[in-house]
Amino acid sequence: MRPDILLAVSPTNSDTRGFVLVAFLGFIVAILFMGVFIGPADNDVDGFYTAGRRGGALGGALAIAGALVSADMVVAVGGFVAFSGYDGLFVALCSVMSLLVLLLLTARLRGRLRYTLGDLLVERAPGPAVRLAGAVVTLCAVLPLLLLTLVGGGVSIARFLGLSGTGAEQTVTVLFGSLIVLATIFGGMRGTRILQIVKTVVLFMGLGTLVFLVFWRLDGDVGTLFGSAAVSNGEPGAIFRTGLGLSNSDGSLSRLDLAGLVLTMVLGAAFMPHVTMHLTTVSDGSRAQSMVRRSIFVVALFAVFVGVLGLGASALVGNETIIATDPSGNATVDLLIMELVRGLSSATGGALLIVLVACGTFVTTLAVVAGITLAAATTISHDLYAKLLGRDRVNQAQEVSATRWASAGVGALGIMLAVAAVEVNLRWLANIAFSIAATCILPAVLHVLYWRRCTRAGLLSMLYGGLFCTLALQFFSPVFSGERAALFPHQDFSWFPLHTASLISVPIAFLLGLIGNAVGTRRRVTDDHGLRPRAHHGA
């Protein structure tokens, strides 16, 4: 990322910066008060984790959409659309398809999901080992996303407020991260849910305004949008071909990479723990289905918005400028916003747009971080503390208190890591998070809900084997080394050619589950034979 270039084109000047800052701070105070005061009044576990299961389908749909569509996803997919047209549009649609997969499982999942993934797993394979595996997988899936969201939100907000430099970005990340964690500690699921709903509405207004301005600049013509984006891409007509996407190597590898990314998103996005936990906020499976159905429409609208913004950036800003600013494409949407603000005739209109975008970025970061922190804290307090360490002897007040402390701990850890990594390109963390969800969580859920011969050995081998496989493949992939946008760009220890692991790790996880089930079933039969004679002796 090159903040010097971004700041040079930043439309905020000393006159408008004061207005932007005051309006933005007013919004923050209002949102945080709302999040804190709506939180649960008593120390009831059900109230803290599930908002009393009294949520409505429409509110739940907005909350699920809010949890699924993060600012980071808008930025990453917007940049991907600008660079690779068709491939990017395909990826933008993947979140919607993921919700469709979730819809198929919703009724059964809601019927069996109490609070956490661990609760769901031990229903079929009781024992501390499975609960621990569920907790490990949950934390491994949500913590990378927490770090990514905190860094992305902090950097974006600092930029919109006209602040430059690593120190300013770190300060903004610490301040806003702390406020967000406070909102989670006091708000619980009820506060988080309300924040997600507000976030969806504000983000809809923000992205809707940007889409309107893109079409306004292009005389409302979709053909002009497509044509200008195609010209900006260098070779007219090439932008809507496939294979322009992720890999720097030949087209076939790039297309395989696209297939892997699509698989990761479709199987992983909606099964992230901070998304599925919203299923517990409604009373029954039918209402949960209605909630997921409605969220499909909301997320589909966001996908269209992101597609238009990516193509709009390509058409109005130009791919050369985007690449010169940030080769990874992370600055695409920011550059488009600045271009649109400069195109407005009045300074006040531009300042209002900046306020709207800054508020949208803040509330998006707030809601997603709050959801992720709550999911992680619930896992720590419920699975690890209350069930495993406390052996069910922990009362409700102690468990809620532990959740609040766990939220503070998770938030503090996330903020510390975010401050340390504020200058690092962390896009690969999203790959890891979604790959873990696709490789471990979805197969485990399918096993628990549908597989009659599901055993503890099968679940454990699927969860740990899938997790290890995902992490190992990602570590040796181009997102870690061997590429300009990699975590270690000057080293090359990559031998796995794809950017996402799911194409390999998902089948391996299923295979490990089947092998584990076969071994587990045989062992259970052996145990049964061993037990019967003793029972007869006892009789």
Add this chain to the structure above:
Amino acid sequence: MDQQEQAGIAQPGPGPLGGHRQHSRRPGVSLVMGSGALLAAQLLLILTAPVFVGTRVLGQVTIGLVLLAAQVLLLLAAAVWYDRPTGHRLTLTTQRRT
């Protein structure tokens, strides 16, 4: 921790895939399956026939974009119809009772 959980006793599981047969009659499920099939077809085309996917049919619009648009329509149709028959049956049952 529950006593059963401590004891490590496996719980009886649900039926195999397709245990709820009445669900398969819903038109929404067919649309979901259609959407999944279209996704698989698109991925297959991307991997095996990229030139065909990039063939322009109208201005800048390619076959790939047409397939994506069809996917969006199928997704939305599936979301609309998914549990509608159940609701319709419930309404009819309620009407008969009253």
